[in-house]
Amino acid sequence: MPKANVTFEKLGITVSVPAGTRLIEISEKVGASITYGCREGECGTCIMKITSGMEYMSERSVLENQVLQDNMAGRNDRLACQAQVLGGDISVKA
Amino acid sequence: MKTALEAVEITPGTHWIGALDPGLREFDIILKTANGTTYNSYCVRGSQGVAVIDTVKASHSDEFFARLEQVARYDEISTIVLNHLEPDHSGALPELMRRAPQAKLYISAKAQLMLKALVRDSELDFTIVQTGDTVTLGDRTLRFFSTPFLHWPDTQCTLLEEQQILFSGDVFGCHFCDARLFNDRVGDFRFSFEYYYQHIMRPFREHVLVALELLEPLTLKLIAPAHGPILREAPRSYVQRYRQLASPLLPNEIGAHDKSLLIFYISSYGNTARMAQAVSEGAETIAGVRVSLYDLQAGGDLPFVDLIEEADGIVIGSPTINGDAVKPVWDLLSSLAVIKVSDKLGGAFGSYGWSGEAINMIEDRLRGLKLRVPVKGVRARLIPAAEELERCHDLGRQLALHLTGSLANRVISMSELLANSHE
Ligand code: FES
Ligand SMILES: [Fe+2]
Ligand SMILES: [Fe+2]
Numbered sequence: 001m002p003k004a005n006v007t008f009e010k011l012g013i014t015v016s017v018p019a020g021t022r023l024i025e026i027s028e029k030v031g032a033s034i035t036y037g038c039r040e041g042e043c044g045t046c047i048m049k050i051t052s053g054m055e056y057m058s059e060r061s062v063l064e065n066q067v068l069q070d071n072m073a074g075r076n077d078r079l080a081c082q083a084q085v086l087g088g089d090i091s092v093k094a
Numbered sequence: 095m096k097t098a099l100e101a102v103e104i105t106p107g108t109h110w111i112g113a114l115d116p117g118l119r120e121f122d123i124i125l126k127t128a129n130g131t132t133y134n135s136y137c138v139r140g141s142q143g144v145a146v147i148d149t150v151k152a153s154h155s156d157e158f159f160a161r162l163e164q165v166a167r168y169d170e171i172s173t174i175v176l177n178h179l180e181p182d183h184s185g186a187l188p189e190l191m192r193r194a195p196q197a198k199l200y201i202s203a204k205a206q207l208m209l210k211a212l213v214r215d216s217e218l219d220f221t222i223v224q225t226g227d228t229v230t231l232g233d234r235t236l237r238f239f240s241t242p243f244l245h246w247p248d249t250q251c252t253l254l255e256e257q258q259i260l261f262s263g264d265v266f267g268c269h270f271c272d273a274r275l276f277n278d279r280v281g282d283f284r285f286s287f288e289y290y291y292q293h294i295m296r297p298f299r300e301h302v303l304v305a306l307e308l309l310e311p312l313t314l315k316l317i318a319p320a321h322g323p324i325l326r327e328a329p330r331s332y333v334q335r336y337r338q339l340a341s342p343l344l345p346n347e348i349g350a351h352d353k354s355l356l357i358f359y360i361s362s363y364g365n366t367a368r369m370a371q372a373v374s375e376g377a378e379t380i381a382g383v384r385v386s387l388y389d390l391q392a393g394g395d396l397p398f399v400d401l402i403e404e405a406d407g408i409v410i411g412s413p414t415i416n417g418d419a420v421k422p423v424w425d426l427l428s429s430l431a432v433i434k435v436s437d438k439l440g441g442a443f444g445s446y447g448w449s450g451e452a453i454n455m456i457e458d459r460l461r462g463l464k465l466r467v468p469v470k471g472v473r474a475r476l477i478p479a480a481e482e483l484e485r486c487h488d489l490g491r492q493l494a495l496h497l498t499g500s501l502a503n504r505v506i507s508m509s510e511l512l513a514n515s516h517e
Contacts, residue, residue, distance in 0.1 A: 012502030
């Protein structure tokens with residue numbers, strides 16, 4: 001199965017996960033300082049900055065895009081409860 | 095004695111034109127004031143223009159305009175500076191802009207969004223300024239210093255160079271209402287100055303230190319804040335006080351490179367206390383970590399929040415009673431609103447009778463405060479067994495290793511991660 005390596009920069013931990021895993025699943029297990037609200041991509045609580053490897057992330061859905069925009073998120077931000085890692089090396093600010 | 099609506103000259107050509115709000119007892123819900131506050135606004139006259147620095151809360155506009163009209167005509171106003179867009183300072187801005195349409199408005203970059211929410215006018219014209227930018231009034235110059243997060247993203251300070259007056263916005267301000275205005279004439283306002291810092295500026299301590307680097311080199315004859323007394327007697331002492339309040343003290347006590355881990359617990363039958371002891375012993379096995387253990391039972395008014403402000407990590411032990419952590423724990427956690435805790439390390443443990451919800455609740459709250467919670471908490475039913483105390487010991491050890499960075503740059507797999515989080 002293809003793997004992705006997700007590095008949590010503040011924690012200093014890299015987790016190697018199966019492709020298709022959502023960031024929320026990993027962040028909750030490593031104890032990153034991210035909080036979740038709706039867990040359904042609607043509230044914007046879980047905005048997370050991707051510092052590198054955005055090209056290895058799943059595409060933003062229309063709804064995710066909208067929620068990110070409403071929260072004035074930047075280009076490198078994603079909703080951790082929605083975004084999936086598809087492979088390669090990804091770093092997040094958490 | 096000044097009549098209520100007179101402008102007050104603070105130095106030649108510069109007047110206080112603010113408003114007094116002696117009846118106010120509660121500011122923004124969270125702040126108390128025993129004698130009200132002032133919304134300070136200032137008018138600076140130069141050879142080629144007049145500047146208005148900040149305005150007042152909308153409800154006090156009449157007072158502000160009455161004072162302004164004594165020292166300037168609206169068509170003379172060339173410049174309006176807003177150091178901070180919160181409504182207590184921007185309330186009279188829309189009306190001022192209507193009365194002085196030729197005046198140019200100067201704000202910080204971050205203030206734009208707030209300005210647009212405040213003045214719903216698509217034609218709105220303003221100039222963004224940052225540190226080093228200046229505006230001339232002919233023989234007088236206003237110089238801007240961007241001091242973000244003191245206490246909003248938009249905050250800035252403005253220096254009247256020739257007179258060495260710093261219009262500092264909320265910085266160096268306080269909620270204290272006294273018509274005598276100047277710090278050498280008003281009543282004793284020391285408490286209000288400290289209280290304002292503790293509640294408004296303290297959460298942004300790191301930003302205070304950055305701003306002080308900009309402001310400390312200035313020669314200042316007078317500090318004109320947006321609330322409370324105008325500081326003309328020993329203005330530097332207030333800058334120094336901010337430096338003291340914002341400077342970390344813990345490095346004087348422990349090695350500069352040592353990490354501080356605080357363990358707080360409360361225990362009804364001694365079970366959670368035993369677990370706390372084990373966490374502490376586990377953490378102490380790691381060199382470079384200074385561990386402190388506190389019983390919240392004795393807490394109450396103890397200044398734990400001061401200790402936490404400088405700590406690198408906190409671990410909280412609570413029994414679960416009626417499906418919840420106990421009140422002293424929530425009191426401690428809610429007191430953290432006045433300090434910056436994000437990115438500190440957090441953890442939880444505790445004993446329980448029927449169910450151990452407290453641990454998850456504490457962990458969630460810690461994450462909500464943006465602490466990192468890298469090690470799953472430990473719960474024990476009633477009297478902790480040797481194996482459970484061992485897990486507490488390990489919790490302490492793991493947290494300490496995280497603090498020293500010994501666990502950094504690890505690569506682990508999702509399955510290991512799942513195995514470690516025993517739930
Ligand atoms: S938790 Fe609500 S959007 Fe992700
Ligand atoms: Fe403010
Ligand atoms: Fe204010």
